[in-house]
Amino acid sequence: MENQNNSFKSLWVSISLISLAIFAFLVWWIYGKETADGSSYPWVSALPYINCALNSLTAILLCLGVSLIKKGNKTAHRNVMITAGVVSAIFLITYLTYHHFQGDTKFLGQGFVRYLYFFILISHIILSMVQVPLILGTFYLAFTKKWATHKKVARITFPIWLYVSITGVLVFIFLKSF
Numbered sequence: 001m002e003n004q005n006n007s008f009k010s011l012w013v014s015i016s017l018i019s020l021a022i023f024a025f026l027v028w029w030i031y032g033k034e035t036a037d038g039s040s041y042p043w044v045s046a047l048p049y050i051n052c053a054l055n056s057l058t059a060i061l062l063c064l065g066v067s068l069i070k071k072g073n074k075t076a077h078r079n080v081m082i083t084a085g086v087v088s089a090i091f092l093i094t095y096l097t098y099h100h101f102q103g104d105t106k107f108l109g110q111g112f113v114r115y116l117y118f119f120i121l122i123s124h125i126i127l128s129m130v131q132v133p134l135i136l137g138t139f140y141l142a143f144t145k146k147w148a149t150h151k152k153v154a155r156i157t158f159p160i161w162l163y164v165s166i167t168g169v170l171v172f173i174f175l176k177s178f
């Protein structure tokens with residue numbers, strides 16, 4: 001039992017360290033490094049729309065996956081959750097590609113909408129950092145068949161992952177509208 005607890009702890013420490021490294025890399029990628037010239041690649045301007053579509057798809061898959069397990073459909077739940085993970089991984093690639101060519105985008109709205117936008121953006125950024133170890137851990141707990149703990153952790157992972165994907169769409173809509 002003691003041994004199992006220790007290996008569990010070191011697993012969470014490793015997952016958290018990996019997540020921290022991913023986050024540090026993202027901050028450097030978006031805010032630190034020089035952006036490349038994307039003017040000869042017209043598809044770059046389509047990437048925010050693709051990112052928005054991928055975030056929307058993730059949100060739909062997450063709701064579908066959880067409603068399936070509530071009905072007891074374990075195989076469909078597993079398949080839909082794995083698909084949500086793959087869609088999020090594709091999102092990460094298209095997001096990084098976009099930010100390779102384009103640094104951060106300025107929000108031009110003023111007044112109340114500006115406070116609202118930054119509340120959404122900051123909560124989105126903080127929770128996108130929190131969600132990485134939770135998602136990796138929830139998958140790990142499922143693949144190692146630790147169902148009771150999977151259920152406990154997944155009930156935290158699900159709303160956070162859903163919030164991050166929905167607010168990703170909202171940030172895009174705000175940037176396009178103001």
Ligand code: HEM
Nearest residue numbers: 066069074078081135138139142143147151154155157158
């Ligand atoms: C990060 C991805 C995942 C999330 C967010 C997630 C979410 C959830 C949630 C919220 C529950 C509890 C439902 C309830 O309240 O009754 C649950 C249960 C369950 N999940 Fe997942 N899940 C994920 C991945 C997986 C995967 C990959 C598998 C299969 C390999 C899986 C298999 C199961 C099973 C079998 C249960 C039922 C456990 C039990 O009742 O004993 N899940 N999941």
